[in-house]
Amino acid sequence: MAWSTRELAGLAATTVNTVRHYHRSGLLEEPNRTSNGYKQYGARHLVRLLQICRLRDLSIPLAQIESMDIGGEAxxxxxxxxxxxxxxxxxxxxxxxxxxxxxxxxxxATDVPSGFEHLADRLSKPERSLMLVVSQLYDESAMADLRTMIEAEAEDAGVEFDTLPLDADEAIRQQLAEALAPQLAQHLIDYRWLTDPKAHFPKGARVTQETLRETAVELYSKSQLDVLARASAIATELAAESINPTSDPNNLGVSDDR
Missing domain, CATH: 1.20.5 (Single alpha-helices involved in coiled-coils or other helix-helix interfaces)
Incomplete structure (x- = not known):
């Protein structure tokens, strides 16, 4: 008995388009045709098609199937x-x-990166969004350090920052920046790579920095961005002083007796 393409596909629980695709890829040989041009498939075509479908069910790519002896051992x-x-x-x-x-x-929660779920409650909505973006820009090592930094911070550390009014005056911004700076400075001391993080940017420094800049501008108000800039500057100075303390001229061990 000979089968048409549709009948063959039905017997193999596949589609006509799939059968045609296997023809084009060379996995299934073309059958003989009748005088009016219709294909006539035989049992060998059905067996071959079933073997191909079996291997596809096992998730073996077509490219690998092409190189296999389907009739023998895979x-x-x-x-x-x-x-x-x-x-x-x-x-x-x-x-x-x-x-x-x-x-x-x-x-x-679904709005934080994998591994940060237990920290979701202590992160503000902008911080969660920022962490999602950062997780696509930093490598695993950096993300692990960031997770540790958040875990080390007090749960209410950013409350004043999160509620900072748009019209916060100069004194309030400076006061908040000075309050945030010590923790930021400690991070800079504990994780030296923060001063030059480019080695942790798999996508490259330019793309990473531009993406972070654009994200921060959309997530935070101008007053918050101003506080972050001030706090970062203060923290950098504090960290530098801690890492490389200035020598005390009164403690050099030099006698005034000459």
Whole structure:
């Protein structure tokens, strides 16, 4: 008995377009045609198509199937490669399911990077958004350090900053900057790479810096940005003094007796 393309596809639980695609890729040979041009598939075509579909169900790429002896044993290297990919996918899906269950239970958040869920409550909405962007710009090592920095900060450390009025006067901005600076300075001391973070920018310094700048401008008000700039300047000075303290001329061990 001979089958048409549609009948063959139906027997293999696939589509006509898929059969045609396998023809174009050379995986499935073209059958003979009747005098009126219709294809006539036989049992060997059906067996071949079922073998291809079986390998596709195992997630083996078409490019690898082309190099395999489908009628014989599948090359171990191809199957091992697929097995490794599936292992990674399974682990990723397990993590995704765990996070989804946690979200449904109300114990985690979706608007923070992976690994920052336990810190969501102490981050403001702009900070959460900023962390999401940063997670795409910094490498894993830097993100781990940032997570540790947030964990070390007091939970109410940024309350005044978060509620800073747009028209906050000079005195209030300076006072807030001076209050924030010591913690920032400690971060600069503990994590020296913060002074020159380019090595932690996988996407390059220009893209990273421009993205961070644009994100900050949209997330924070002008008064908040002014406070951040002031606090950063003060923190840099404090950190420099701590790392390289100025020598005390009264404690050089030089006698005034001459």
């Amino acid at each position: 090359p171990a290297s191809a199957l091992l490669a697929v097995d490794a990919d599936l292992t990674v996918s399974i682990e990723r899906l397990k993590r995704a399911r765990a996070e989804i269950r946690a979200i449904l239970a109300g114990t985690t």
